[in-house]
Amino acid sequence: MARDWLKGAKQNYDTIVIGSGLGGMTSANLLAKLGHNVLLAEHHYNLGGMATWFKRKGGHVLDISLHGFPIGMIKTFRKYWSKDMADRVIQLKNIRFDNPQFSVNTTFDRVDFTDLLENHFGIMKEVIDEFFNTVREMNFYDEIKISTRDLFERFFPGRKDVWRFLMEPITYANGSTLDDPALTYGIVFSNFMSKGVFTYQGGTDQLIKEMKHEMESNGVDIRTHCLVEKIYVEDGKVKGVRINGRDIECKTVLSNANITTTIQHLVGEEHFKPEFVDEAQKVRLNTSSCQVYMGIKRGEKIDYDGDLLFSSVADEYDTDKILAKDVTSRTFSFYHPFIRPGGNRYSIVSSTNARYEDWSNLSESEYLREKEDLIQTTLDALEKYVPDIRKVADYFEAATPATFKRYTLHPKGTSFGTKFEGLKVSRELPNQIQGLFHTGSVGIIMSGWLGAANYGVIVSNEVDKLLRSLNTEASMVVTSA
Amino acid sequence: MTKEQVRQAILDILTEIAPDEDIHSISDDGNLRDQIDLDSMDFLDIVMELRKRFNIEVPEKDYEFLATMSSCVNYLFPLLGDRKLAS
Numbered sequence: 001m002a003r004d005w006l007k008g009a010k011q012n013y014d015t016i017v018i019g020s021g022l023g024g025m026t027s028a029n030l031l032a033k034l035g036h037n038v039l040l041a042e043h044h045y046n047l048g049g050m051a052t053w054f055k056r057k058g059g060h061v062l063d064i065s066l067h068g069f070p071i072g073m074i075k076t077f078r079k080y081w082s083k084d085m086a087d088r089v090i091q092l093k094n095i096r097f098d099n100p101q102f103s104v105n106t107t108f109d110r111v112d113f114t115d116l117l118e119n120h121f122g123i124m125k126e127v128i129d130e131f132f133n134t135v136r137e138m139n140f141y142d143e144i145k146i147s148t149r150d151l152f153e154r155f156f157p158g159r160k161d162v163w164r165f166l167m168e169p170i171t172y173a174n175g176s177t178l179d180d181p182a183l184t185y186g187i188v189f190s191n192f193m194s195k196g197v198f199t200y201q202g203g204t205d206q207l208i209k210e211m212k213h214e215m216e217s218n219g220v221d222i223r224t225h226c227l228v229e230k231i232y233v234e235d236g237k238v239k240g241v242r243i244n245g246r247d248i249e250c251k252t253v254l255s256n257a258n259i260t261t262t263i264q265h266l267v268g269e270e271h272f273k274p275e276f277v278d279e280a281q282k283v284r285l286n287t288s289s290c291q292v293y294m295g296i297k298r299g300e301k302i303d304y305d306g307d308l309l310f311s312s313v314a315d316e317y318d319t320d321k322i323l324a325k326d327v328t329s330r331t332f333s334f335y336h337p338f339i340r341p342g343g344n345r346y347s348i349v350s351s352t353n354a355r356y357e358d359w360s361n362l363s364e365s366e367y368l369r370e371k372e373d374l375i376q377t378t379l380d381a382l383e384k385y386v387p388d389i390r391k392v393a394d395y396f397e398a399a400t401p402a403t404f405k406r407y408t409l410h411p412k413g414t415s416f417g418t419k420f421e422g423l424k425v426s427r428e429l430p431n432q433i434q435g436l437f438h439t440g441s442v443g444i445i446m447s448g449w450l451g452a453a454n455y456g457v458i459v460s461n462e463v464d465k466l467l468r469s470l471n472t473e474a475s476m477v478v479t480s481a
Numbered sequence: 482m483t484k485e486q487v488r489q490a491i492l493d494i495l496t497e498i499a500p501d502e503d504i505h506s507i508s509d510d511g512n513l514r515d516q517i518d519l520d521s522m523d524f525l526d527i528v529m530e531l532r533k534r535f536n537i538e539v540p541e542k543d544y545e546f547l548a549t550m551s552s553c554v555n556y557l558f559p560l561l562g563d564r565k566l567a568s
Binding site (some may be wrong): 034073076079457461465469 | 520526529530532
């Protein structure tokens with residue numbers, strides 16, 4: 001008989017969190033700390049969602065999304081996780097760009113960007129300052145008036161090289177493009193510009209281990225291999241969920257699954273108002289990714305001191321070219337030994353934004369051939385920076401949008417959630433159905449490690465508010481009886 | 482609770498939220514945001530702590546009253562004035 005992954009689970013919980021991305025885990029941990037009874041259900045055998053890693057023969061540990069996040073993550077770890085986690089956050093100081101328009105090194109903060117914009121790109125200091133001040137004052141509740149393209153056109157008309165310098169890293173971070181609302185760009189860019197790009201010393205495996213430990217000590221009932229199949233709703237209220245065929249009651253559900261999956265498949269559109277269903281159907285998914293993982297042999301090293309390299313052979317920044325299967329732009333994350341002290345190991349991960357459709361309709365043999373081609377062309381591109389990469393590396397593997405779909409269950413393997421309109425739909429869920437909440441990568445600004453974790457906190461506040469009001473009602477009923 | 486006790490209760494919450502900041506240097510009328518580097522997430526934490534500790538719900542439209550120490554005390558005193566301190 002198959003193992004019962006729900007063995008010992010209770011018959012009811014205050015909150016069931018669906019999915020263990022950074023948003024789901026931060027919520028589960030916080031709600032448990034606030035005194036609620038929480039079950040965290042993850043379909044995969046590992047926790048973390050996109051914040052994940054894998055190990056391969058030869059002592060290779062490959063990270064999916066470790067490099068890098070804004071400094072705000074220190075405070076987020078400190079407040080919602082632990083001081084130890086906060087203390088492990090370290091800066092990545094060598095950020096490189098290399099493309100036909102320019103080659104620069106930067107620490108990726110406002111001071112250094114100002115210097116480069118002024119002295120390398122020849123932009124007037126007053127314009128640079130006004131640009132930084134404008135983007136810093138953008139808020140998510142502002143009215144969407146202009147796109148990022150409009151914003152760049154206003155400050156740097158015709159300067160496609162500057163646009164690329166400002167946009168390429170943000171496309172890597174959250175999949176956004178020139179056509180998305182300028183405020184999403186402003187918020188994310190300003191977060192990075194405050195102090196630069198950071199990473200987590202110890203690696204993703206250490207981080208998730210710490211988080212698991214922290215959640216356990218706060219009393220979260222963590223269940224892996226547990227697929228939530230259905231959210232039960234009665235009379236406009238959440239009643240429970242079905243996990244691996246078993247029904248469990250709960251007062252609230254916090255879905256860290258994709259927002260459209262939550263509405264259309266887990267709950268079912270019949271439980272929502274028709275206008276809301278229409279609005280939800282209009283939510284556009286963000287794009288997915290391809291990655292190539294390269295494990296360096298034990299004892300070998302890489303003579304390249306960059307941490308992140310935005311490389312492209314395309315003439316200029318172009319959304320279609322960035323997504324095209326004929327890859328011209330790649331972001332290389334270099335994982336040096338200081339990431340996992342004591343191990344003295346290196347790895348390199350190449351990331352490319354990609355479309356699910358380009359990978360989903362291939363036959364198995366075509367798919368395998370295309371994956372191998374992706375690896376070989378990536379190595380060709382990397383040889384410019386690490387000439388002996390084929391000699392020093394002994395492990396290669398590729399992930400495609402189909403891979404991301406398989407592990408995260410996100411529709412079309414989206415690795416950056418939804419476009420901006422997804423945030424409003426996500427926020428509206430509890431007004432549609434009492435006890436139904438969503439957290440996860442929505443609206444571009446709630447994407448990435450910092451966005452995901454903080455959105456988890458924002459939604460947990462709403463869950464806590466409801467649970468406490470339900471408890472107060474219950475005690476009033478008892479008192480008056 | 483007296484006004485002084487309400488003030489102390491707020492300081493306790495701030496100590497929890499910003500453990501690395503010098504809470505005792507806070508002046509009554511300066512912006513908390515500037516004095517101890519509080520951001521919008523920190524204000525959300527203050528709201529959660531008030532709910533947890535005193536079962537007080539601060540609606541979003543009232544967040545502005547949390548801007549300075551004295552405006553916090555003035556806003557919370559009528560809500561907490563009749564509470565006894567937990568022993």
